[in-house]
Amino acid sequence: xxxxxxxxxxxxxxxxxxxxxxxxxxxxxxxxxxxxxxxxxxxxxxxxxxxxxxxxxxxxxxxxxxxxxxxxxxxxxxxxxxxxxxxxxxxxxxxxxxxxxxxxxxxxxxxxxxxxxxxxxxxxxxxxxxxxxxxxxxxxxxxxxxxxxxxxxxxxxxxxxxxxxxxxxxxxxxxxxxxxxxxxxxxxxxxxxxxxxxx
Amino acid sequence: xxxxxxxxxxxxxxxxxxxxxxxxxxxxxxxxxxxxxxxxxxxxxxxxxxxxxxxxxxxxxxxxxxxxxxxxxxxxxxxxxxxxxxxxxxxxx
Numbered sequence: 001x002x003x004x005x006x007x008x009x010x011x012x013x014x015x016x017x018x019x020x021x022x023x024x025x026x027x028x029x030x031x032x033x034x035x036x037x038x039x040x041x042x043x044x045x046x047x048x049x050x051x052x053x054x055x056x057x058x059x060x061x062x063x064x065x066x067x068x069x070x071x072x073x074x075x076x077x078x079x080x081x082x083x084x085x086x087x088x089x090x091x092x093x094x095x096x097x098x099x100x101x102x103x104x105x106x107x108x109x110x111x112x113x114x115x116x117x118x119x120x121x122x123x124x125x126x127x128x129x130x131x132x133x134x135x136x137x138x139x140x141x142x143x144x145x146x147x148x149x150x151x152x153x154x155x156x157x158x159x160x161x162x163x164x165x166x167x168x169x170x171x172x173x174x175x176x177x178x179x180x181x182x183x184x185x186x187x188x189x190x191x192x193x194x195x196x197x198x199x
Numbered sequence: 200x201x202x203x204x205x206x207x208x209x210x211x212x213x214x215x216x217x218x219x220x221x222x223x224x225x226x227x228x229x230x231x232x233x234x235x236x237x238x239x240x241x242x243x244x245x246x247x248x249x250x251x252x253x254x255x256x257x258x259x260x261x262x263x264x265x266x267x268x269x270x271x272x273x274x275x276x277x278x279x280x281x282x283x284x285x286x287x288x289x290x291x292x
Contacts, residue, residue, distance in 0.1 A: 111212030
């Protein structure tokens with residue numbers, strides 16, 4: 001297993017360093033809230049769930065054996081809390097969300113682009129444009145369906161490996177890839193149309 | 200005839216390529232599919248841009264940095280932590 005990026009902070013929390021706890025909290029709080037909101041009816045309840053998860057983390061941290069990374073363990077605790085607090089059941093990928101990621105009308109009968117994507121990928125390197133787009137991508141992630149939001153948040157925002165994401169969310173690797181694909185594809189659409197505007 | 204047994208695989212078309220992008224980036228394609236996907240990119244005028252956009256999305260999401268805790272939130276976390284330390288001291292596991 002690759003080195004746990006939070007290893008040192010975890011040791012400091014165990015040793016009684018409250019600043020290290022605040023640092024961990026700052027690093028993960030936003031993603032935890034975003035994930036918790038997918039399970040519970042309101043932002044206020046999501047905040048409670050996240051708070052409970054942190055208390056669970058503190059209670060368990062002495063026994064945390066580092067068999068997984070800290071962040072995998074943390075999000076596992078969060079999801080378990082959210083499920084027991086939540087009104088929504090975890091489901092597999094909803095059927096209505098299984099269509100093609102690019103509208104069929106963009107391709108001709110042979111499957112070749114007839115409405116090709118407008119080029120913008122190289123403009124992301126422009127700092128001014130990137131700053132505008134970064135603000136939009138966060139809200140676009142929040143608008144994704146729950147499971148896609150979870151996978152994209154953990155994988156792309158927090159930088160977990162696919163194995164860590166599967167363990168945290170208790171999903172198969174194939175399912176993880178489908179969710180990641182659909183989530184990223186939607187973000188591409190949103191950001192693409194944003195580029196149309198920031199010309 | 201060998202041609203019957205070793206039918207040449209159909210080339211990947213754009214409509215399929217866009218569905219393979221994530222598996223490609225995740226290194227989850229079989230060698231044969233990977234080769235066909237890459238062969239498509241070489242001569243397709245548009246799919247390389249699509250792939251670059253998906254890469255850009257991954258990079259943009261990865262560049263989001265968490266907001267700093269507000270001083271009030273930080274104080275809340277410190278007090279959650281202190282309460283836990285007190286509980287542990289009184290009721291060690």
